[in-house]
Amino acid sequence: DFEADAVNVNVAAGVAIGAGIAVIDVLPDITTFIGNADVTTTNGDVVVESTHSNNLDVVATAAGIGVLAAGAAGAVAIADGSSRQNTYIASGATISSGDDVRLSSVLNNDVATDTVGIGGGVSGQGVSIALSRIGGRAWTHLNDVTVHADGDVIVKSDVDADADVETVAVAGGVISGQINSADALVNTDIEAYVADFATIDAGG
DSSP states (O other), rough: OOEEEEEEEEEESSSSEEEEEEEEEOOOEEEEEEESSEESSSSSSEEEEEEEEEEEEEEEEEEEEEEEEEEEEEEEEEEEOEEEEEEEETTTTTTEEOOOOOEEEEEEEEEEEEEEEEEEEEEEEEEEEEEEEEEEEEEEEEOSSSEEESSOOOEEEEEEEEEEEEEEOOOEEEEEEEEEEEEEEEEEEEEEOTTOOOEEEEEE
């Protein structure tokens, strides 16, 4: 789990400016594989798995209060939980299993951003921007291999993605303005396949 918090509060008789910026990027690149090898099990499974979980929480709060003049505040929170996983058995490998042969790429991503920007004074400006992004990829594949399994042969990619954003901008004064921007982006590339020239013999 990753958490980032930024708080900035500025109160002045004259001009007051507050800025809060919090950023988290977790961008792992994970590869799990069996190369060009002979692998044999008599009783158990042959398992090749890549698993990654993200739980990101980013909070930014800013306040600028100018008692007799202008107050401005900007809060920015950005969280990127994009990861890349590649799980495979390489071409030329020979796999014999007394039970299952299982390949999987599993991604669990939960990303949340929250911002509050408060500006007050004779002139008040509040800006609040939040961005939650989940990208990356989950690739699982059997290349040109020979596989014998007394059980099942399973090739899968599983992605669970949840991106949340919340923004609040408050401005007060004779002249006031506020800007809210909230974006949640989920764009994950998912593949699971067996190559054209693979030889599969499964008893399950």
